[in-house]
Structures are given as C-alpha cells and as structure tokens.
Amino acid sequence: xxxxxxxxxxxxxxxxxxxxxxxxxxxxxxxxxxxxxxxxxxxxxxxxxxxxxxxxxxxxxxxxxxxxxxxxxxxxxxxxxxxxxxxxxxxxxxxxxxxxxxxxxxxxxxxxxxxxxxxxxxxxxxxxxxxxxxxxxxxxxxxxxxxxxxxxxxxxxxxxxxxxxxxxxxxxxxxxxxxxxxxxxxxxxxxxxxxxxxxxxxxxxxxxxxxxxxxxxxxxxxxxxxxxxxxxxxxxxxxxxxxxxxxxxxxxxxxxxxxxxxxxxxxxxxxxxxxxxxxxxxxxxxxxxxxxxxxxxxxxxxxxxxxxxxxxxxxxxxxxxxxxxxxxxxxxxxxxxxxxxxxxxxxxxxxxxxxxxxxxxxxxxxxxxxxxxxx
Numbered sequence: 001x002x003x004x005x006x007x008x009x010x011x012x013x014x015x016x017x018x019x020x021x022x023x024x025x026x027x028x029x030x031x032x033x034x035x036x037x038x039x040x041x042x043x044x045x046x047x048x049x050x051x052x053x054x055x056x057x058x059x060x061x062x063x064x065x066x067x068x069x070x071x072x073x074x075x076x077x078x079x080x081x082x083x084x085x086x087x088x089x090x091x092x093x094x095x096x097x098x099x100x101x102x103x104x105x106x107x108x109x110x111x112x113x114x115x116x117x118x119x120x121x122x123x124x125x126x127x128x129x130x131x132x133x134x135x136x137x138x139x140x141x142x143x144x145x146x147x148x149x150x151x152x153x154x155x156x157x158x159x160x161x162x163x164x165x166x167x168x169x170x171x172x173x174x175x176x177x178x179x180x181x182x183x184x185x186x187x188x189x190x191x192x193x194x195x196x197x198x199x200x201x202x203x204x205x206x207x208x209x210x211x212x213x214x215x216x217x218x219x220x221x222x223x224x225x226x227x228x229x230x231x232x233x234x235x236x237x238x239x240x241x242x243x244x245x246x247x248x249x250x251x252x253x254x255x256x257x258x259x260x261x262x263x264x265x266x267x268x269x270x271x272x273x274x275x276x277x278x279x280x281x282x283x284x285x286x287x288x289x290x291x292x293x294x295x296x297x298x299x300x301x302x303x304x305x306x307x308x309x310x311x312x313x314x315x316x317x318x319x320x321x322x323x324x325x326x327x328x329x330x331x332x333x334x335x336x337x338x339x340x341x342x343x344x345x346x347x348x349x350x351x352x353x354x355x356x357x358x359x360x361x362x363x364x365x366x367x368x369x370x371x372x373x374x375x
Contacts, residue, residue: 009046020045092145096138103134111171125175132179135163154194157187169245177249181218181256188214200275207275208267215261222254226311255313262299262321269295269325270332295325 021042028038090098110127117124143156164180167173192202192210200206205213225247269292274283299322306315 009044017045092141095141096145099134099138099141103131103138106131106134107167107171125173128171128173128175132164132176135167136160139163152194154187154190157183157190161187168249169242172245172248174249174252178252178256181253185211185214185256185260204273206271206273208264208271209273211260211264212268215257215259215264218253218257219261220257222250222252222257225250226254251313258302258314258317262295262317265291265295265298266321266324266328269328292325292329296322299325 024033024038024041027033028035033041106127110124110131113120113127114124139156139160142159143153161180161183164176164183168175168177168180188210189207193207196202202210228247229250269288272283272288272291299318302314302318303322304318305311306313306318
C-alpha cells in the first residue's frame with residue numbers, strides 16, 4: 001500500500017517549484033503517471049512566495065559583519081580604546097580567563113539553543129561565531145600573558161587550530177571547522193617562517209608555493225571524504241565516530257583546499273618562486289611561463305574532474321580560475337605594449353562573446369526541454 005501524502009504540501013522556492021512542476025507534467029504527458037497521480041503530486045508541492053530562508057542567511061551574515069566592523073571601529077577610536085583599557089585594567093591572564101569563561105558560556109548557550117531549535121540553523125551558527133571571536137580574544141591575551149619575547153607567534157595559531165577543530169568536531173559545527181582550517185593555514189605560514197629564521201624561503205619554497213602544497217593536501221583530504229560521503233550515507237549522522245565527523249566536513253575541507261590551492265597558484269603564476277621584488281622585476285616574463293602552464297593545467301584538471309564526477313565545486317573553481325589565468329596573462333603581456341582603450345575593448349568583446357555563447361547554450365537547453373515535452 002503506498003504511503004499517504006503529507007497533510008501539508010512541501011514548500012519549495014519558485015525556481016524549484018517550476019522545475020518539479022515541469023517534471024510532473026512531463027511524466028504525465030509521456031504516460032508514465034496517470035491523471036490521478038499527477039493531481040496528487042501537484043498538490044503535494046507549493047511555491048513559497050518569499051524566500052525567507054535566504055533572507056535569514058543574508059541577515060545573519062550582515063549582522064556578523066556589523067559586529068566585526070563595530071569591534072574594529074571601537075579599537076580605532078582612541079577614546080573608546082582608553083575606556084576599554086580602564087574597564088579591563090587587569091593582568092593578561094585575568095583577561096584570558098574572562099574571555100575563556102565568556103566563550104564557554106556562549107558555546108553552551110548555542111548548544112542548548114540548537115537542541116531546542118535545531119531548525120534555526122543560521123542564528124545558531126551566528127552564536128557560534130561570537131564564541132569563535134571570544135576564543136580568539138582569549139588566545140590573544142594568553143599570548144600576551146606568556147610572552148617570552150621569542151616572537152614565536154605560530155604557537156598561538158596552533159592553539160587556535162586545535163581548539164577550533166576539536167570544538168567543530170564536538171558540536172559539530174561547520175563554521176567552527178572552517179575557522180580551524182583558516183587557523184591551520186595561518187599556523188603553517190607563521191611556523192615555516194619562524195623555522196626559516198624570518199626568511200622568505202623554507203626548503204627552497206616561498207610563501208605561495210608552500211600554500212600550493214597546503215591547498216593540495218587539504219583538497220585531497222576533502223575529495224577523499226567527499227567520495228565516502230557519496231557512497232555511504234551513514235556518515236552523515238552527526239553522532240558518528242571521530243573519523244565520521246571529519247568525513248562529514250569534507251565539503252568544507254575541499255572548498256578551503258581549493259581556495260588555498262588556486263589563489264596560491266595564481267600568485268605563483270605572477271611572481272614565481274621569488275621573494276625579492278628587485279630580482280622579480282629584472283627577470284623576463286617568459287621565465288614564469290611554466291607556473292602559468294601549471295596554473296592552467298590544474299584548472300583544466302579541476303574542470304575535468306568536476307564533469308566526470310558531477311562535482312560542481314571543482315568544476316566552478318576550475319572554470320573561474322582558468323578564466324582568471326587567461327585574463328591575467330592577457331594583462332601581463334599587453335599592458336605595456338598595447339593602448340589601454342584597445343585592451344578594455346578586447347576584454348569587453350571577449351565577455352560579450354562568452355555571454356552570447358552561454359545564452360545560446362541556455363536557449364538550446366530550454367528549447368530542447370520544450371520539444372521533449374511536446375513529443
């Protein structure tokens with residue numbers, strides 16, 4: 001006996017509603033379902049007149065940005081800064097304990113609130129973000145309290161990395177996990193700089209080349225977990241083991257890895273493995289061509305992988321940075337040799353060409369879908 005339809009129809013966005021309604025109509029016209037089933041399926045969905053979910057997400061992002069700007073404005077105002085110094089005129093260790101207690105209270109409140117209101121995703125994550133800021137303040141004052149003058153700041157980033165990653169796995173929280181990965185990148189950069197004695201090179205690599213390897217490692221880890229997520233739905237359960245929770249965050253790990261990888265490759269395609277700007281100005285442009293080729297090959301590989309495995313993230317990163325690579329090379333080789341009017345006219349023509357091709361592909365898909373429905 002078929003399962004009864006839910007009492008209330010499923011709420012979909014207008015775009016999703018049109019797509020589902022079109023699919024139901026296609027199934028009916030091709031004889032796959034009868035009229036009664038068509039009416040039942042059509043009655044089981046409804047279009048949301050306004051996307052409140054998206055508005056909620058944008059509102060909380062705006063609120064978080066305003067909080068950050070407010071804190072920055074406070075620190076930039078000397079009068080307010082002096083007032084805060086009077087209020088917090090205590091040893092750094094006391095400030096560390098104070099912000100630690102504040103962070104613990106915020107996280108506890110956020111966890112309790114998420115248990116009561118699990119559907120309020122964005123507001124819960126916004127509370128966790130405030131807790132992340134409190135942890136950062138506690139770690140900063142901890143560094144001041146135990147400062148020995150060694151300028152080994154990477155220890156603080158390592159501490160932040162461990163805290164954020166463990167907290168992200170414990171809650172679990174994707175946002176806190178992302179901050180852990182950001183802290184991990186900051187630790188890698190500062191630690192290799194400290195080990196190399198403050199020099200720009202570590203094992204013969206400048207900072208961008210180090211982040212190429214760092215991004216590639218994160219991307220590999222994220223793709224490994226992403227494939228497991230695609231095959232085994234059991235790891236989606238938040239109460240799984242430690243490894244399952246790491247795999248659960250594979251999409252975020254993959255995005256952070258691709259971001260580090262492609263930005264670092266883009267910088268490498270411009271500056272190469274050089275750290276001295278005077279030396280970089282003296283070398284001919286063709287000596288950096290191999291980095292541009294590596295950048296382009298990596299972007300093409302990401303597009304190929306995305307198309308092969310239906311991975312929209314890799315496909316999007318690959319296409320975006322492949323175009324960035326082309327336009328960067330265009331500016332490099334023509335900025336000093338071509339009139340600026342011609343440069344921007346060619347850019348306008350290229351974007352127009354891309355737009356018309358994309359429009360043709362879109363129209364072809366629309367017309368093909370209409371022909372299939374009529375047939």
